[in-house]
Amino acid sequence: MLEVEGLKKTYKATKAVDGVQLYLNHGESVGLLGPNGAGKSTTISMMSTLITPTSGDVRYNKKSVLKHPDIIRPVLGVVPQEIALYEELSAYENMKFFGKIYGLSGKKLEKKVDEVLELVGLSDRKKERIKRYSGGMKRRINIAVALMHEPEVLIMDEPTVGIDPQSRSYILDMVRQLNREKGMTVLYTSHYMEEVERLCDRVYIMDHGHIIASGTKEELKNILSGEETVFVEVQQMAPGLVEKLVAHEAIQKVTEVEKGYKVIATKGEDLLADIFKLASTIDVKITGIHVQTPTLEDVFLHLTGRKLRD
């Protein structure tokens, strides 16, 4: 339904987006994962006709959105990464304003405002100015405004940055509900792996302007099928251990985590024993060791050698 082809955007020296290829099928929930500066927002801006690509095209139902921006605008709901609301106006006024911009009016508008307020769970505080809202509430209204015209496709750019776990969980449930019950097509951008794992059927992983991997969650994790992730908990952090571990032929990557190290290694019989042995040679006390099935985070780490977030 929505296809992105060879999309590029260059700002002077920076290639913000460098040949992105992706598609959304009707009713799908797709994740777009990537670290800061990967080019996610820029991709979304081009998809929503806000900025002009340097090259490439976006097609909606086979028609070029570049040439006909008006075909996609009414079906698209965009939740920007930033809070894009009138701070001086109340939630109710903001929603009414944007509702009217989308051509709603009268009873239908009022009904829609109530309905969406209900959905984001802020009916009782609708008269308050956005200024006085908490971060989480602002985020919810930021989403609410994009839902006023019942968009067919909802594009969300990190809709949960910097908010409390409850609001976050609320939003995730809400998006899932929109996708499952209303059949809304969702493109969900985040650098939180858990969110994407929870919400999305398919995932694109983006870095440095490129899509570096794509597929269903299972497909992506299969990239790591030959590998396992081991958490090594130690009493005291020991850089010496890292050196030893990295030197081990089965181990590909070692990263520092809380209270220990995360080790990605090729599956093998005696890995755990080897780790204990290595530790004991330099007198490092291991307090725990856990083997984990890979997450998308691990996939990302594997692909880029970096963590999604610092």
Added chain:
Amino acid sequence: MWNMLKKDFLTISRDRSEVLVLLVMPFVLIAILGFALGGINQENQGIAEIPIALVMSQEFDQELAAFEQRLEQEGFPIEMINQVIESAEAIDPATMLKDLLLTPELEGTINTEIGYQLTEAQQALQDDEIAAIITIPDQFSYQTLSAIYLDEEPKVSIEVLVQDYEQIRSDVIESVVTNFVDQYNFETSIALATGGEAIETAVNTEGFGETTYLSTQEPVSAFQYYTIGMAVMFALYVAATVSSNAFKEKETHVFARLMVTGEKPIRYLISKAVSATVLTALQLAILFVLSGVLFQTFANQSFSFWLEMSVITLSFALTVGSVATLLTAIALQFNNDAISATFSGGVVTIFAFLGGSFTPVEQISPVIRMLGNWTPNGAVMTAYLQTIQGLSFDAVMPMIYRVLAMSIVFISVAVFIFPKRRLA
């Protein structure tokens, strides 16, 4: 569009500092300046009395005698000649102009000196003792009478020589004379139902401004002066307010959001013009009404006075709207709100000074007045003051055309530089 306006109005009116700048400050200043300067200038507010010289290069008795002789030569019956000569005194234009200029109603506006010889008057004009010379040439009465009764082309005309570095003075003088001529033509053509045609006493208007008409009124009071001065000055701030509000929309990403909805940039830009226009009109109306109610600034004014004031106000509001559009276009295009700050921090003050918001600048220098009349606020200030002084609307129109022309220029430039479709 209404939706956009309502949003602008709400966001601006909920900002307390904006309300303070746009309404409270000018009002306080009107009160302060009005009271402070009202006392000092009691007799002589606004423009000073204009000294002029009326030079009579003819003797009416001689003219009349010559005319009588002429009628005799033409062979008119004696009773008729007597009748004509008798009524001639009543319709002699030179006498009537003299009477008009000396009428008590003009006191405070024009001070007419008679008895100057032409050369003395010219010297006085050069020495700035007088502002204008009105000359009734030799044979003027004779020729006018011949024109009326004998249907001859008059060969001489009243000459008005104005030292025209003060626009308003030349307007006043010219208006007195032209008005007189019109009135004279009208009255004589009615009086002489004998088929006599109106005289064609041309006023030599060369060397000074447009024709204006004067019905003498109170001079401008300090309250009137500063109500207008502060109102036109603070109206300019509306433009900066609207443009920084627009920039805030861009900064807080609501502008991007609007563009994603498919809202056309040009419509957005127009909404800014309309917002600023409506806000300015409201602001000016509130200031005028408040000043009128609390200080009796515009007591006993006619309906047509208010109509004219409204036309000027709307024209100015439109101009402020266009300035707002231009500032918005610049701020959004260059992604920098320095323009609004520069405008409200410096340009407004300079314009307000040039336009005469702080003090009647024509008293400092006619050049400043001339410059001031090329600022939107200065031009409408002149228009407002002319209206308050009772100049006819025709006299006010040039300034209105001027600000409307400015508006068109500003809007065109704004549309030209504003991004047409996308942000980048």
